[in-house]
Amino acid sequence: MVTVSGLAVASLVVGTAVAPHPASAGDGSSRTVEVPMSEVTNLAAAVSPDGGTVVLDVYSMLWTVPADGGVATQITEPSLEATRPVYSPDGGLIAFQSYRGGYYHIWVVRPDGTGLRQLTFGSHDDREPAWSPDGSAITFASDRAGEGSFDIYAVAVDSGDLTRWTSSATEEYEPAWSPDGNEIAFVEAEGRNTLIAAVDRDGNRRPLTTGGRAPSWTPDGSGVLYWQGGGLFLNGTAVTQGEDVFTFAPRWMSDSTFLYTADGRVWIRDLTTGARQEIPFEAVVELERPVWEPKEREWSSSAPHSVEGLVNPRLSPDGRTIVFGALNDLHLLTAGKPRQLTDDQYWEYDVEWSRDGQAITYTSDKQGSPDVYRRDLATGQEQKLTSGAGAEYGASLSPDTARLAYLDQDNGLQVLDLASGAVTSLGAGPGGELWEGTSWSPDGRYLALGDGAFAPNKRFREDFNSIWVVDTQTGAQVPYPVADDGSIADLGDSGPVWSPDGAWMAFIMESVLWVIPVGPDGAPTGPARQVTEETADSPSWSGDSQRLLYLHHGELTSVGIDGGDVREHEVKLKWQDDVAHGRTVIHAGRMWDGVSEEAVEDVDIVLDGDRIVRVEPHRDRGHRGARFIDASDQTVMPGMFEMHSHPQDMRFYGTKWWNFYLSMGFTSTVSMGGFLNEAVSARESLAAGELLGPRSFVAGELIDGSRVSHPETRAIVSDEQLERELDRQSALEPDLYKTYVRTAPHHMARVAEVAHAEGVPAFSHILTTTATLGLDGTSHLGATQRAGYNNVTSPAGRSYQDVVDVYSAGGVDLVATPFNAAGLLGLQPGLADDPRVQRLLPASDIARVEEAVATVPTAEQVARISASTALYAEILRAGGNVSAGTDSPLAIPGIQNHMVLRSLVAGGMTEAEALRTATSIAAETMGVAADLGTVEPGKLADLVFIDGDPLADIDQLVNVGATMKGGQHTTQEEILAAFPERP
Secondary structure, three states: OEEEOOEEEOOOOOOOOOOOOOOOOOOOOEEEEEEEEOOOOOOEEEEOOOOOEEEEEEOOEEEEEEOOOEEOEEOOOHHHOEEEEEEOOOOOOEEEEEOHHHOOEEEEEOOOOOOOEEOOOOOOOEEEEEEOOOOOEEEEEEOOOOOOOOEEEEEEOOOOOEEEOOOOOOEEEEEEEOOOOOEEEEEEEEOOEEEEEEEEOOOOEEEOOOOOEEEEEOOOOOOEEEEEOOEEEEOOEEOOOOOOEOOOOOEEOOOOEEEEEEOOEEEEEEOOOOOEEEOOEEEEEEEEEEOOOOOOOOOOOOOOEEOOOOEEEEEOOOOOEEEEEEOOEEEEEEOOEEEEOOOOOOOEEEEEEOOOOOEEEEEEOOOOOOEEEEEEOOOOOEEEOOOOOOOEEEEEEOOOOOEEEEEEOOOEEEEEEOOOOOEEEEEEOOOOOOOOOOEEOOOOOEEEEEEEEOOOOOOOOOEEEEEEEEEOOOOOEEEEOOOOOOOOOOOOOOOOEEOOOOOEEEEEEOOEEEEEEEOOOOOEOOOOEEOOOOOOEEEEEOOOOOEEEEEEOOEEEEEEOOOOOOEEEOOOOEEOOOOOOOEEEEEEEEEOOOOOOOOEEEEEEEEEOOEEEEEEEOOOOOOOOEEEEEEEEEEEEEOEEEEEEOHHHHHOOOOHHHHHHHHOOEEEEEEOOOOHHHHHHHHHHHHOOOOOOOEEEOEOOEEOOOOEOOOOEEOOOOHHHHHHHHHHHHHOOOOEEEEOOOOOHHHHHHHHHHHHHOOOOEEEOOHHHHHHHOOOEEOOOOOOOOOOOOOOOOOOOOOOHHHHHHHOOOOOEEEEOOHHHHHHHHHOHHHHHOHHHHHHOOHHHHHHHHHHHOOOOOHHHHHHHHHHHHHHHHHHHOOOOEEEOOOEOOOOOOHHHHHHHHHHHHOOOOHHHHHHHOOHHHHHHOOOOOOOOOOOOOOEOOEEEEOOOOOOOHHHHHOEEEEEEOOEEEEHHHHHOOOOOOO
16 A cells, blocks of 8 residues: 555555465565655646635645645545646636546546546546636547547536547647637647647637747736746746746736746746745655565576577477577577577577578677578578678568568668669658568568557657558558557567468567458458467467467467467576686775775785675785786776666667677666567576676566557556566566556556565656655656656756655655766767777767767856756765666667766766765665675675776776676676677
8 A cells, every 4th residue: 555645545456356476575565754845846736716725736646735835735646646737717626637547637626635536538648627717618638539639629527528629730738718718728839849829619720929838818818828938928028037937827816916836836926016925835745665675586506597588489481490599599499309500609689480491580790780691401501691880680581582671770671682682772660769570471562560650649759559561662651550549569579470371460469469360461451369368479470370489478389370279389498607616816906895985905805706705905825726816906896787778779789788888897787678588588698608798687678558659668558468467577587677658557556566576676757656656766867758747857957855855765766867978978089999989889889979079068068967967966965876877778888877977976976976876876776785786795796897096086987997797707808809800
């Protein structure tokens, strides 16, 4: 249960039986934290008609407070996620938007918290309510028409009848009814350009402003008061100056006074005098913060483990053999016996059979960048088919094996004629990010892929994963939905896959396997049909189109197209941890333990295998029987954590993703969302030493709502599917769970419950619901939100005391990802020529580095970066857990990590405080502080050797001489050897 100011709130799935999950790693307890708030970032408020009461939106809950100020009374609970309140004209009701259930809808409640009632329904968003003057109706913005944009509607309060007021391709939102009830003002937006217009009941429009947002009619109806550029304007004239005004409609109290919110507080402004008066409030938000025990981990086991990380399994055309990836290599499974096909240190993925079963294609970066190879299975001979400067992946041979379809790093679909070498470009993917693999029609004319389509609006980044069919002769692209408001599960390895006979496409939806009948051009000819009850991934067809192979909980399974004749295909592969053995002595000239403000000098760090057993003053000795590492001219410190990355994009990097992170001093990376099977495979490969790189802490796909926005987000449409998805992810033991922008509140609470039962953390983007629903932390300070505004930073980029207090006293962990830190790269021009950059980054990132170092930031730019990161220092010193991440590859992996740490120092942290965000605090946030994050006896020997003293100058941190993971010492020369210099 979550209790907030005396309201008991069920944190389980509402109205749905909860499936059992593994027993708790803790006891499911929590601690109560009271956070008094008198400043709230992006606070919304409205005033009652009699002027006596103000309703506030504080942490997605509604509160009332007397108009002369005082202690606020909470009237709604957290899982309702109530925002944007407004009083009815008679003061008897408060309307608001609620995200309960995973869609925004219009609700009303009495000012005392009784009479809660939902007015609008459906699988769409209804936002930003405003009352009609007579109180009979509420206008709102909605994308319910399914025409790809928001329009203005009204709902009758008594009957629920709907009236549509606008219909156009532009985005129309934030409506406000005129005092005479004849017009509705609203924001009309096309891209970033906005204006405020008015429409009457006959559909006649007129412009009111040339820009702006959040309109509010003047009491006499002569114009509008509105927000623009950080301040309020009345009919084009500024009425505020120097205030951080929040983007909500002002509320009139008389002909000359109005209520609004700015600078974290509630104000009344008098237009006649220009004076403003504060309405002080205190909302005491009571949080039940989770207490859980981190799971026990086998860091150094010598026992063999069964392989769970299988990737891209594909059934051969004759149905007798399965090719798949595991432990960083390709394997064949025939008659239950696995046979290894490749054996090298490079990443191999996106494997596919030729239609005749004689060969496979796959992607590997064995020659420097990810390229497509064809391997003849009879002879073992290989041919490199592509050689672009960037990555080529997702390839498949045409049925006649004469052409190769593949995807490139620029999101383009290409077709290569193997005889002539000619390449036909079929355009970029409409989703703008990542297409999954290609699948040919039997006649070789069409290609099917998965991508985003049918966006419900252009205002927010969200759409549905759909089938895209591309005509290779004309280049025409046609999207097809898989179901009403339905999505292919994700854009990793979830289909669509065309059956060899052309009659079906297979894909994953709602975490299970489906097929849909299609015509010769790929157009669906009927509804999709569910094939499996159990969760499924990575579908592929037998050559006779009668069976489908898929992954279930990391195991290979096949099924008849009718859902019968289910067979398991056991893969008897094992792996062992790459554990260091013997005694090692490291002579450190300086040693920083990961906690203290200063380093100690001239010490020996003594290891037994992969563990530190002693840290003691250095003394000369023979070190008989021990490996000796001379770091007498270096600083030895804990290996660093990258706390926010998305390694599904390693398909653009290949092996270099892991090699480069290690070369930059990062011995642990944390995925904040990726394709689960790939992630588990990489985790096993790194732990087994089959892949050179850091430890990998993995998350599965981002658990999202029905609308998705990234390739690695999972579309969750029901409570039942959430339970299936949690079972799916739980089976492969993720190191954290991540909910995304559209996750329903009760789903967020359920994810947190499961994560804590498994002894791992749960993260989100959204501070308010993270704090109130029992999640552990946010993976950014701000980033993408769902409410239409950011709940942690104002339009001016400011955060107020509530943010500091919730992240510190409230016990919510924060991963800092200051993107503008990249501007500091211009102060490190030598990085462009660093051999790590030139040999371990792809060409696209080398270009990004070279471009960045060519521009030296001005003093003013550095000051802006410093100002933007000062909040992190404030949270840290108030007792909050702040760890450092990047959201790579959105930012340059490895490089941006160092820039982030520099920006934290520029923002006021000491070097030691900044370094703790990447070491001891990061380990605590991940629940692994018992083994990682510091240099002390009993801890794993994850270390980094720095040429210089980063405690005196954070810029020296980038001078990594060597790293150690679990006692395995790796020099830069050994890392670089994987990709030697080209002659």
